[in-house]
Amino acid sequence: MLELYLPTPDHTDLLGQLLARTRPAQALVELQGDLGAGKSTTARALLRALGVQGAVRSPTYTLIERYPLADGSEAWHLDLYRIGGAGELDFLGLDEGSASLWLVEWPERGQGVLPPTDLRVELAIDGEGRSARLIALSDSGEAWVKQLAAVDDLRALSAS
Template identity: 75%
Template sequence: MIQLHLADAAATDDLGQRLAAHRPAQAVVHLHGDLGAGKSTLARALLRALGVTGTIRSPTYTLVERYPLADGREAWHMDLYRIGDPGELDFLGLDEGAASLWLVEWPQRGGGVLPAPDLRIELAMEGEGRSARLLADTDAGQAWLQALGHR
């Protein structure tokens, strides 16, 4: 586990860049936190660092946005806040092997339908900034955290 204080948006961007620099070839990230905790901000920073250009939209209403990455693979950014039942995910055409990176906001609303996370990131408001707690749930996630190190 890594616990960080993100003092401002630049610190959140830095975390996204560091996550991108050390990510495994295939990864699922569950982003937890209240509204406004920085889940989308962190996802955008990570996607930018992976070479996504143009607008990075919030998937609040579309539920999933797909992005081509600089390495030729694809990342999916999902926001399940509006999901009423995990069965609704069946209509999105999600195939676990189709994306090399899943960034899932509000994963608890996806029930047992989502793939298990390699990394869970818990974000919370903390004074003027945010706290970020990174927890590994798989060997790949643990290796990711070790590569990320402490700063």
């Protein structure tokens, strides 16, 4: 586990950029936190760092936004806040093999339908800034967190 303090929105963007720089080829990332905690901000910065051009919209109302990445793969950003249960995901046409990166807000609402999670990013409002806990939930996630912990830019944000 890696605990960070993100004092400004720029630091939340930095977290997203570093997640992009160090990401494995295939990953599912849970973005957890209350409304306004920085989930969409982190996802947007990550997607931008992966070469997404144009508008990067929050999928609050669409439930899913699909983005082509510079490496030819695709990222999916899901916001499951508005669904009542995992069964409602059937109509979205989610096929595990279609996306190399899944960014899922409110993942608990899709439990049992989503692929296994590699990394959970727990965000919270913390004074004027945000706190972030990065929790590995797979071998790939564990390697990702270790790689992130070694990045100089991220060490400066370490809460410990």
